[in-house]
Structure formats: C-alpha cells, structure tokens
Amino acid sequence: MSERRGAVRGPVGPTTGDGERSALPAHGLPADRVLAEVRALRTADRATHGGRLFAYVYDPAVPGLDDLAAAAHAASAHVNGLDPTAFPSLLTMENALVGAAARLLGGGPGTTAPDVVGSVTSGGTESLVLAVKAARDARSDVAAPRLLVPVTAHAAFAKAAHYLRLALDTVPVSPRTLRPDPADVAAAIRPETVLVACSAPSYAHGVVDPVGAVAAVAAQRGVRCHVDACFGGWTLPYLRRLGAPVPPFDFGVDGVTSISVDLHKYAYAPKGVSVLLHRDAALRAPQYFAFAGWPGYTMVNPVISSTRSGGPIAAAYATLRHLGDDGYLALAERTRTAVAGLADAVRGVDGLRLLAEPESTVVCFTSTDPEVDLFTLVDELTARGWHTQPQFRYGDLPASVHLTVTAAVAPTVPAFGPDLADAVAATRAAGPVRLPADLLALVGTLTPDALTPDLLAGLAAGLGLGGDAGGAGPVLPERMATVNTLLDAAPPALRERLLAGFVGLLQRPTY
Numbered sequence: 001m002s003e004r005r006g007a008v009r010g011p012v013g014p015t016t017g018d019g020e021r022s023a024l025p026a027h028g029l030p031a032d033r034v035l036a037e038v039r040a041l042r043t044a045d046r047a048t049h050g051g052r053l054f055a056y057v058y059d060p061a062v063p064g065l066d067d068l069a070a071a072a073h074a075a076s077a078h079v080n081g082l083d084p085t086a087f088p089s090l091l092t093m094e095n096a097l098v099g100a101a102a103r104l105l106g107g108g109p110g111t112t113a114p115d116v117v118g119s120v121t122s123g124g125t126e127s128l129v130l131a132v133k134a135a136r137d138a139r140s141d142v143a144a145p146r147l148l149v150p151v152t153a154h155a156a157f158a159k160a161a162h163y164l165r166l167a168l169d170t171v172p173v174s175p176r177t178l179r180p181d182p183a184d185v186a187a188a189i190r191p192e193t194v195l196v197a198c199s200a201p202s203y204a205h206g207v208v209d210p211v212g213a214v215a216a217v218a219a220q221r222g223v224r225c226h227v228d229a230c231f232g233g234w235t236l237p238y239l240r241r242l243g244a245p246v247p248p249f250d251f252g253v254d255g256v257t258s259i260s261v262d263l264h265k266y267a268y269a270p271k272g273v274s275v276l277l278h279r280d281a282a283l284r285a286p287q288y289f290a291f292a293g294w295p296g297y298t299m300v301n302p303v304i305s306s307t308r309s310g311g312p313i314a315a316a317y318a319t320l321r322h323l324g325d326d327g328y329l330a331l332a333e334r335t336r337t338a339v340a341g342l343a344d345a346v347r348g349v350d351g352l353r354l355l356a357e358p359e360s361t362v363v364c365f366t367s368t369d370p371e372v373d374l375f376t377l378v379d380e381l382t383a384r385g386w387h388t389q390p391q392f393r394y395g396d397l398p399a400s401v402h403l404t405v406t407a408a409v410a411p412t413v414p415a416f417g418p419d420l421a422d423a424v425a426a427t428r429a430a431g432p433v434r435l436p437a438d439l440l441a442l443v444g445t446l447t448p449d450a451l452t453p454d455l456l457a458g459l460a461a462g463l464g465l466g467g468d469a470g471g472a473g474p475v476l477p478e479r480m481a482t483v484n485t486l487l488d489a490a491p492p493a494l495r496e497r498l499l500a501g502f503v504g505l506l507q508r509p510t511y
Helices: 033-043 065-076 090-103 126-137 155-164 182-188 211-220 238-242 281-287 313-349 374-383 406-431 437-445 453-463 481-489 493-507
Strands: 008-011 117-121 146-150 167-171 193-199 224-228 258-262 274-278 288-293 299-301 352-354 362-367 389-390 398-406 476-477
Touching: 008 146, 008 238, 065 117, 065 313, 090 117, 090 313, 117 126, 117 281, 126 155, 126 193, 126 224, 126 238, 126 258, 126 274, 126 281, 146 155, 146 182, 155 167, 167 182, 182 211, 211 224, 224 274, 224 389, 238 313, 274 281, 313 352, 313 362, 362 374, 374 389, 374 406, 374 481, 437 481, 453 481
Parallel strands: 146 167, 146 193, 193 224, 224 258
Antiparallel strands: 008 476, 117 274, 258 274, 288 299, 352 362, 362 398, 389 398
C-alpha cells in the first residue's frame, strides 16, 4: 500500500453536486443534503477511531460513548455559560467537573490542598493562558513580567507570553533525561519572574519533569508554580494505581499553585474541555475579568470567552459519569499495555531507538541510521494506514516521531510492528530526502523578514502546497517528507514564518 513519491493528493473535499460551494447559497438546501455534504467532506479526514491515529484525537473505543456524549452535547448546545444564574445546570456540571479533577490531582477535602478551586475552559491552551494571566495580574508591582519554562514546555506557554506581553525565559533539558535541572531553573528565576512552569508529562517526549524540586525552588523565591498536566493529568494518577513509578506532580507537592488537565484528552470527552485548578480562591482571583464601565450588563468572566456553549461541558459531564473511576482505571491499564507493545516494536527494528523509555502514554523514537530518514518513514507509515506525528530537531535534541497512545490502540499493536519494520525497509530503499543545495543555502541564510509573499508562494508551489485548485479546494502533497525536511533545516524563527505562510495559503475563502 504505497503511493507515488511526491504525488499530490489534490483538492481536499469534494464540491457539491451543482458546484455550489458557498456556505450561504442563494436558496436554502434540504437538511439531508447538507448532512450528506458534511459526511462527504469528512471522507478526506483521518479516521478518528480505529487506533491508527497517534495524534490530535483520543479514542477509548467504548461502545455507545460517542452517542451518549453527542446526546448530552445536543441537550445543552444552546445553553450559554455567560450567566450561571440563568443556566444553573451548567454551573452544577462545571463544579462537578472541577471537583472530579481536583480529587484526582490531590486536592479537596481530607487532602493537604482542601481549598482547591477551578474553572472549565475550552482547552489546554486557554487553561495555560489563564494560568499565566493570573500569575501576571497578581504581581502588579512587576512592570516587565517574565515567564520561566523548560524548552520542552508546551508551545501554548509561548503563545500566552506573546498574547499577554511577558518575556519568555527557557531552561535547557538534558539530552539524556529530557528533563530540566532544578538548579538551572533556580538560576534562571529573576526578580521579574511571575510564574515557573513544568510538565507532567511533556507532550513531545512523555516524561514528567522534576515537579517537586522545581516547585520548591519557585516557592523559595516567592514565585507561583504551574504544572501543565493537560496531556497526562487524567492518566498519571491511574497509572500510579496500576503500579507505574509516577513521580509526585500534583497538589500533594508543596509549592504547586495551579494545575491544568484536559478532559478532551484522556478523560475521553469530546473537544474542547479543559480544567484549570488553583490551590485556593485567592490564587484564582486575578484570573477573572470584570467590567462595569459601559451602560450594558456588567461583564464577569472566569475564562477568556464570554458566551460559552454548554454542549462541551455537558458532554464531558456525561462522559465522566458514564465511565466512572473504575472505567478510567481499566482504560489506563489497556493504554499502558499498548504503550509497552509499541515500545517493544520500536526496540525490535534496527535503525530506531526510543528517545525516552515510556513512562506515560507516549512512545517517542528517533533514527540511529542515516539511511532511515524519519520524515520519509512517517510517509511510509501513513501509506500503511498509521498517522504519526513528526517532530523537528531542536538544539541537541534530534528529530523524532511521536505516538500519542490511547486505549483504542491496544487491538492494533500486533499489526504495528510488522508495518513499522516494512516501512523502515522501504525508507532505506528510498534513501534520505535530499534538498537542492541552493534551497538548503537559502533556508540557512534567509531571515524571516526577507520571506516575501512571492518567495513564500514559490516555495509552496515547489513543495506541492496549493491554495485553491481551480475552485475545488486546497491542495496538499500526498507525501510530506520534502516539506518536513525543509522545515527541519530552517532555524526555528524562519520555520515559524514558513509554516504560518503555508497554512495561510491553504486557508482561503470559498465564494
């Protein structure tokens, strides 16, 4: 099941029968036709079920769960979280979700953090932005606040620093352990530092930072410490109960002031629901936005959005109630078994090595053979029905392939090993991607400001990235190895501009 190298996939998504592609046709269409169009467009997407998609979606493979969540979502889709006094059902469900997350992460009655409070957000990025906002606004005495994170911290921290105008300071991680040294964190804290953050685990590699030591040095300096457990916060407690050596990372750790956990990841709720927890209400208070300086209603928001659909909140509530604590423990055990099987498959293939021994729900590997080009390997796995996530080089850290493992992956593990070995053999036969010397020289010397629209368009066209193919939709290459090789060769600042430009070329309105 291989495709021609460099083939173009073509327009993504079909046109409607009469060529009308506007979301606002001159005359309304029958409901069954509209739904048929949506289903037809979805055929171009990766399959979200079946255990072969190792990024972006989280599938527990629980029969009936999708229907339950969809029904709960529909029941509350038009309820507005803007005013909890008008819609107390949402307030009740939000409080229940926050309480469940707090109990799972070491807070609540009978713990060392009995006063934990929280908010439901639209996703991990919003949770992290709000954690940074609360820390910044709590320190009005600091004119130029700073945020301190390991280089492996999620990119949403950089987004938060950019949006909220904080300086972003980073500390390196060991190429061997992929963790920061707490001494480096301590040395990097400045008088203007308002928040130190760490990961449990880091998304890229799936390792848990030394939260206890980092929180201790932050507390010694009077700085808040946020634990980004968006990715693993709902699985690490269950893995610990199953006997995994999970290090302390939650509110049981002195100095941890806030934690984020995504329910649309390993709580298996539909997108997008996350929870941001604070150790107490005083720490959460600066997160709120209130405004009475206009003649309309006084706006009070605990999160970034004002109007919020109750659909995702109700779907998450229904999911947690249906699966229950015992259900999540069983799903964690199934996921742990799948992780072990995938790691064994990687160990069994010459030319590959695990970048880190799995300790959560991630398998991350790299190449030890110059003839095994990781970006070509990703394409070969895609051709065999496996969607993996390539990660570029960064400093001393090599390029790698990331697998986010869910409970749905367990039945597919026996098929992955042979396909991986076959894909590696095909990758060796194809040889590494070799960019033209002049193109390599260009990306090595080109500054982001020198990337003109014409130059960007020329690069995109040469890579098979197109905008509107004769009115039929955006065009993507069937294979991405050449694109990824170019991006990997580019310095990070140029890579950012290239990717933003490429995505901008794809996101064109249809009229």
